[in-house]
Amino acid sequence: MSPLPTGATIGILGGGQLGRMLSVAASRLGFKTVIFEPGGDCPASHVANFHLQASYDDEDALRRFARSVDVITYEFENIPTSALDLLDSLKPIHPNREALRVSQDRLTEKTFLTDLGFATAPFADVPDAAALDAALATIGAPAILKTRRFGYDGKGQARLQSAGDATQALADMKGAPSILEGFVDFSKEISVIAARSQDGQVAAFDPGENVHEGGILRTTTVPADVPARLMTDAVLLAGRILNALDYVGVMGVELFVTPTGLIVNEIAPRVHNSGHWTQNGCLVDQFEQHIRAVAGWPLANGERHADIVMENLIGDDMDRLPALMADPAVALHLYGKAEVKPGRKMGHVNRLVKS
């Protein structure tokens, strides 16, 4: 449990923008990073000591990766299980396998949350068409069919306005195991970025209020405009999840605010888009907080010193760059992605709001 010495090397699975910002945070603490990522010229590789470009089924590369690092973390939860099995036998991985197992599968995740006593959207396992009919009879429509695994940013989802959409929705899943989720009557979505250290210390940043468009996070506003009691509930709830998983690192917990209280939407066992505001709102941001936990360091205090609106720059939003670079209230965070594509997260801005 002694802290990893500065100068040690942290391995990061995944080379996207989250890996990029984790690598920068690691550098602030004097750590080197090695990025494992199949794609070339990935965002994280621009700010890493080494980019090991290989496939997740390349056992030799995985072994070299493990040998070259002192501890392993990741920027996304959909890492192939076989790669994790191998790496786990060679070097410590944080957050742990249980956190990944729970969050990789929507059915496991929702079962875990309800077992802990938290409210979730109504859900049912949908292994086949008969199960979908039964689930619709219980949950009702409208509802949403989602693949149990590998969904993100609204992908792998189909809405059912009525039971008549069942056949098409099931076809959209392309045979993947799925769950049906009922709609929740919520007024807002908020999220908590919480962290847990190797010795069980828990810290949380102030909850932010999220707005999505087309299934992709558009903005996060801090502080969230919700009653103080709900803010406290949200943070305590996140802490209970972290403790239940013996979690080490940062987790994003998405919550719906409803007339009857908070409903847990989903958990992400990693730094989270809705926590990017911490880069300009806190002394230590979510990325460094994650690195501190993974490295066995004490957590930083998550106190917020500014009101901020984080806005994602998606696709053509990059056309606004000339105005944004001249805006004195804006901090830019661009990901160095070579090509602009519709729906692609190219960067984000943190805008200071004078309170």
Add this chain to the structure above:
Amino acid sequence: MSPLPTGATIGILGGGQLGRMLSVAASRLGFKTVIFEPGGDCPASHVANFHLQASYDDEDALRRFARSVDVITYEFENIPTSALDLLDSLKPIHPNREALRVSQDRLTEKTFLTDLGFATAPFADVPDAAALDAALATIGAPAILKTRRFGYDGKGQARLQSAGDATQALADMKGAPSILEGFVDFSKEISVIAARSQDGQVAAFDPGENVHEGGILRTTTVPADVPARLMTDAVLLAGRILNALDYVGVMGVELFVTPTGLIVNEIAPRVHNSGHWTQNGCLVDQFEQHIRAVAGWPLANGERHADIVMENLIGDDMDRLPALMADPAVALHLYGKAEVKPGRKMGHVNRLVKS
């Protein structure tokens, strides 16, 4: 004069901690960096897209470096002139050659400053022993003999308590062209970190108050405890220096506060140790401000949102790391240097001070 597009590559001469933090700042704006540095495993290489490890007299390497980047900047002013001549013919270099020429040589620098009408310490050119005798007769003792070039952190300096120390002091210069500087009766040293953009916009961060130990910066405190009038004088003075040099980038201007007003100690044509507090005190820090200027972007506003004491971690100060990593008021910035040596800057901390 159109801004360098995000995704472009910035070349940085020098791979120390300043290059490291410049590289991180460049990444926030989506730029890649290539570091030119003779040493291996240098701090900047840990967070750069590429480290070109070669000597400054390797013309082929310098040409490859220039070809691989869109614009060139540097983290230190003592770059060999022959390397600059070659690079300057191949790619834009910011800050410009004139700024380097002036700041590389203490005699040229002081002459430039007095020509602008600013006060400096009394000084005299010391090409030989006879000139030193003449200089001592005019300036008096105690005084300090300094090499005209290649001095930093108190290196290349000898104090003369009396004229009797002249022979030894001159011997300490090892034949290097030198100047004699008189002592200044100052109450404080402050510094201004100022920036100028390609279209002549000037911005400055709040002046900080510096304390040195053994010739090395120990702490910088913002705000400096000096009258508001002197703060304004300091910023205006820095702006005049930048304009006079048609400067592009960030400059550090060290000033002595004396009973008769400000005296310019020295200028550094680069990001500056006394500006590290901006990393945790401003929306955009000195490193990003420099990158913005070099890339032809508009400058950010330098507004300060916190009172901060920056403290360098030098040599054995690293033994304090366990306490510092647990201090909730401290932001750590470690440089990833493999070996702790006496007098070596290993990192710094920015400590929030509740005002």
